[in-house]
Amino acid sequence: MDCSGFVQIVFKLNGIQLNRDAWQQAEQGTTVDFLPEVKPGDVAFFDNEDGRIIHVGIMLNATDIIHASGKVRIDPMDNQGIYNAELGRYSHKLRIIKRLT
Numbered sequence: 001m002d003c004s005g006f007v008q009i010v011f012k013l014n015g016i017q018l019n020r021d022a023w024q025q026a027e028q029g030t031t032v033d034f035l036p037e038v039k040p041g042d043v044a045f046f047d048n049e050d051g052r053i054i055h056v057g058i059m060l061n062a063t064d065i066i067h068a069s070g071k072v073r074i075d076p077m078d079n080q081g082i083y084n085a086e087l088g089r090y091s092h093k094l095r096i097i098k099r100l101t
Contacts, residue, residue, distance in 0.1 A: 003056050006068035007043060010058060016101060023053040029100035035079055038062045042099050046081055046092035055092045057082070 001009075004022040011018045018025050026045045032038055038059045046055040057067025065077045069091065075082050077094070084091040 001068055001072075003068045006072060007056050007058055011100065018100065022056040025056055025100070026053045026096060026098065029098035032097040032099055035062050035077075035097070038097060039099065041101060042097050044077065044097045045095050047095040048093075051095075053095060059097065 004020060004025060007022075007025060008018045008020060018028060022045060025043065029043070032042050038061065040060055042059040044057050044059055044065055045053050046057075048054045055067070055069070057065040059065055059077070060074065063076055063078070064074055065082060066072065066074050067082070075084055075091075077083065079094060081090045081094040082092040083089070
């Protein structure tokens with residue numbers, strides 16, 4: 001399962017229809033301006049060097065995210081993005097956070 005499929009299924013189980021791909025999901029909902037304003041269930045999107053949305057995950061709180069990256073995992077997150085402790089580096093660069101409910 002990829003990241004956008006994971007997010008789509010979680011929201012579908014809660015009665016919310018989302019588009020299939022991460023870049024399409026990023027077009028839905030309203031923007032959360034600052035990380036401290038995050039609520040559980042907000043969705044964070046991540047881009048590549050070209051500015052294209054390539055990853056998505058669900059915020060558990062203002063500092064933790066659940067996402068599918070090789071496997072479903074919970075990682076810490078800050079204004080830079082997702083920090084993967086196993087790799088000892090940031091794995092995804094934060095672009096935008098949306099509230100999709």
